[in-house]
Amino acid sequence: MRNWLLPEYIEDVLPAEAARMEQMRRKLLDLFHVHGYQLVIPPMLEYLESLTTGAGQDLDLATFKVVDLLTGRLMGVRADITPQTARIDAHLLNREGVTRLCYAGSVLRTRPDGLAQTREPLQVGAELFGHAGVESDIEIQHLLVQGLQSVGIAGLQIDFSHVGIFRSLVKNAGIAREQEQGLLAALQSKDKSEVAELTTGLPSDIRNALLSLADLNGGIEVLDEAQQRLPSYVEIRQALQDLRHVAQQLQDCDVLVSFDLAELRGYHYHSGMVFAAYAQGYSGPLALGGRYDEIGSSFGRARPATGFSLDLRGLATALPVAENGKAILAPYADDAQLHQIIAALRAAGEVVVVDLPGHEAHRAELGCDRTLVKQGSAWEVVTN
Structure with a gap:
């Protein structure tokens, strides 16, 4: 057995990619900061109940579990x-008004997922607590768009849905839990024949509405079509109104907006509008987000919440490879x-590498494009 091998889907990040990811992380966190989002650094390890309560079975299955030798209690390594x-x-900030938080850190998952197909994503995100209106959803979505554009992502498309629409149909039809799960899976896979079979015996308006969800995907016109084909329940009217408002607010952001009302990702976790960001050159979503008002109650204090997160490893996969970092080679003297002079150059942001004695044959590995040389009595930077 080779001792240097890493587990499957666990990888080192080498210098070039690490530098690129760190630059992106700084840009994103700086952007969040000027929008009033405060950085938090939660622990990698917590008691399992805290990590998975209210977050649904999917997160529980994604979480590595260990036994705490100090207490004997089950702990988890965060997956989100x-x-x-x-x-x-x-519980810690315990504010009554709006709280804006952001974070950047590694998470660990039992199975690989995302664009990078890794079990150790580098998760960056922003969350807004304490406001239940569509205005906070729009703030989060604008922040996501600005963040992705700031790190070089062009041609963005944001795809929206609203879990409240399906939830309203289920509630008004009195659909049982098992049937609800089957419909959820069928709609996610756009399997209309399965939806038709599962809705046999339901009131015709509910049945037709559930069948319609699989077809309601496309541009802004989808919302007008949905208004015609779905029952006029209060929750559905409000959901469609909020989705329309969001589309209007993103018109000037150089973003294509689309809708897929059968997209019910995170149904047991999210409580309202959900969205995913896509761009050309990427095989899947760059970022995921949405409203999750109900999770706060799991911690004993219900708070409306909305936010998004992305994986920097996945985000870096399709970006153009940056040129080697420019650096200045300085002699050891x-x-x-x-x-x-070296101190002044570094203070100005230049990378200066000192050429240690005995390694002259390996200077090319240092990646320097300039050299500090003494011209007469003065030191000057010259291009190699």
Whole structure:
């Protein structure tokens, strides 16, 4: 057995990619900061109940579990930072008004997923707590769009849905839990024949509405069609109104907006509008987000919430490979003037690498495109 091998779907991030990911992380966190989002750094390990309560079975299955030798209790390695921010908002900050939080850190999952197909995503996200209106959804969506554009993603498409539409149909029809799960799976896979079979015996308006959800995907016209084909329940009218409002607010953001009313991702976790960001060159969503008002109650303090998260590893996969970092090679010398110049260059943001004695044959590995040389009595930077 080779001792240096890593587990499957666990990888090192090497210098070039690590530098690119770190630049993206800084840009995103700086953007969140100027919008009033405060950085939190939750622990990698918590008691399992705190990590998975209210987050649904999917997150429970994704979580690595270990036994705490100090207490004997079951602990989990976080698979998602969002529930941790909800816990922080509910119990540590304990604010009455709006709270804006952001984060960046590794998570660990039992199976690979996402664009990078890794079990250790680098998750970056922003969450807004304490406001239940569509205005906070729009703030989060604008922040996502600006964030992706700031790190070089062009040609964005945001795909929207609203779990409240399906939930309203289920509630008004009195559909049992098992039947609800079957319909959920059938709609996610756009299997209309399965939906038709599962809705046999339901009131005709509910049955037709559930069958219609599988077809209601496309541009803004989908919302007008949905208004015609779906029952005029209060929850459905409000959901369609909010989706229309969001589309209008994103018109000037250089983003294509689309809708898929059968997209019920995170149905047991989300409570309202959900969205996913896509772009050309990527095989799946770059970021996922939505409203999850009900999770706060799992921590004993119900708080409306909306947010998004993305995986920096996945985001970096399709971006153009950056050129090698530019650097200056400086000789190793006991020269006070040289040391002052090196310090000044570094203070100005330049990368200066000192050429240690005995490694002259390997200078090419340092990636330097310039060299500090002494011209007469002065040190100058010259291009190689």
